[in-house]
Amino acid sequence: MRVAIIGAGPCGSALATFLARQGAEVALFDDGRRPELLVGESLVPAVTPILERLGIEEETATFGLVKPGVSFIWSPTDRFSFTFARFAPAVPPYAYNIPRPRFDEALLAKAVAAGANRTVARARLEPTGRDGAELALAPETLAAAPMLAGRQPDLIVDATGRARLSARALRIPAQVGPRNxxxxxxxxxxxxxxxxxxxxxxxxxxxxxxxxxxxxxxxxxxxxxxxxxxxxxxxxxxxxxxxxxxxxxxxxxxxxxxxxxxxxxxxxxYQLISQRGYGPGWVMVGDAFGFVDPMLSPGVFLALRSAELVAEALSPFLRRRVIPSAAELGSALRSYAAVQTSMLVAWSDLVAYFYDGRMLALLRAGRSWMDGGSSVIKGAAQRHIERHVALQASGVRTTSRYSRGLLRWLGRHGLRGVEPADLAIR
Ligand SMILES: Cc1cc2nc3c(=O)[nH]c(=O)nc-3n(C[C@H](O)[C@H](O)[C@H](O)COP(=O)(O)OP(=O)(O)OC[C@H]3O[C@@H](n4cnc5c(N)ncnc54)[C@H](O)[C@@H]3O)c2cc1C
Missing domain, CATH: 3.30.9.100 (D-Amino Acid Oxidase; Chain A, domain 2)
Known part of the structure; x- marks a missing residue:
């Protein structure tokens, strides 16, 4: 299978690695943009096992700093600190803070080492109706990648981040969140x-x-x-x-x-979820598909996880060394797009609890409940609640129906007189 991946950010490079390892021929388009600073510096714990699977955890540890947890400081008296290790083994016990340009370099080097063909070019996509495809590489983009030998790839992956190349080419609308x-x-x-x-x-x-x-x-x-x-x-x-x-x-x-x-x-x-994430011969990954507010740092996780999910969706074809038909490819990518959308929605819902003050109100209410006299049952209830919030905020189980339902219930019935509006972000 010949795959063109547009964009050598974390998502594009990770997908190139996973696919090249499985025997795909990968052309990875890198626009060569290397700013001094890039956002995406703090990772959630669910990234750590993905770094292991990519084989770059050791290297990340050389330039990154271990992140043991997060503290939320909402006022001089409202400071809540969490360490991931408290929720191990359900949650990986640590994550990393990383200088992003260095991290991106490491991921790109991994992709090239796995056999991806890096092409330094700013790619362009065009709508097409040829051969049942919906998108094609523009002629000069196709010509820039000798590996493709002038033939359109079997799959185009849009990993261009907020440039959202495929959405722009196909005028795909997006659902936009409340903040700007x-x-x-x-x-x-x-x-x-x-x-x-x-x-x-x-x-x-x-x-x-x-x-x-x-x-x-x-x-x-x-x-x-x-x-x-x-x-x-x-x-x-x-x-x-x-x-x-x-x-x-x-x-x-x-x-x-x-x-x-x-x-x-x-x-x-701003926050954005694309209304369509794939089509005949193409798919969106990472920020190109959608992104949520960065307060809880989910972006790089969502990018790397989407790379894994697309690689898993293509794996049956790569294993059998067959080129999937348009229908087979469509059905493989449909479930990926559904999972990615549900992750984006779940993260957006979770971060809303921080913005409108409900999460900090719950933390404050929980603390005063425990301060009012602890018991074995109260301690167990508090640990249960914190564990389910941690499972969501670490990325391990953000979409869990039970964890999300518990938080919704607590947001309605567990505030014990604490007014969320007093703790909202203005
Ligand atoms: C203020 C802010 C803070 C954030 N903080 C965090 C955080 O702490 N932790 C976290 O996990 N996430 C954070 N994020 C989100 C995170 O930065 C992104 O989710 C992540 O970078 C997405 O990775 P990606 O590979 O999908 O896209 P990108 O990192 O954007 O990579 C896309 C790549 O494609 C390239 N490209 C674009 N167009 C073309 C083209 N035509 N041809 C070739 N290449 C092209 C780009 O130059 C870029 O290299 C933050 C976001 C914001 C806005």
Missing amino acids: DVAHFAHFEGWSWDDAPGQVLIARLKAGWSWCIPFKERLSVGIVVGREDADRLGRTPAERLERAITVDAWLSSIAGGAKRVTSVATYSN
């Missing part, structure tokens, strides 16, 4: 720390929220704020980030005395 924020971030040296090494800190700001992601030698500090609030903070990204650090007492205690050692990168922060 802007994110600014940079790396710092010489920061102060008030938590465990490697712990990721997510803090509520007067408007929006911030992240602190520690690496071996640097700290990534980012803010995610509404556009009007961003304008109020300053004119340029650097002014806004600096001002956000100065005016927030807690953020200032961490990064106020630190030195910025990179430029300030800017991203739009």
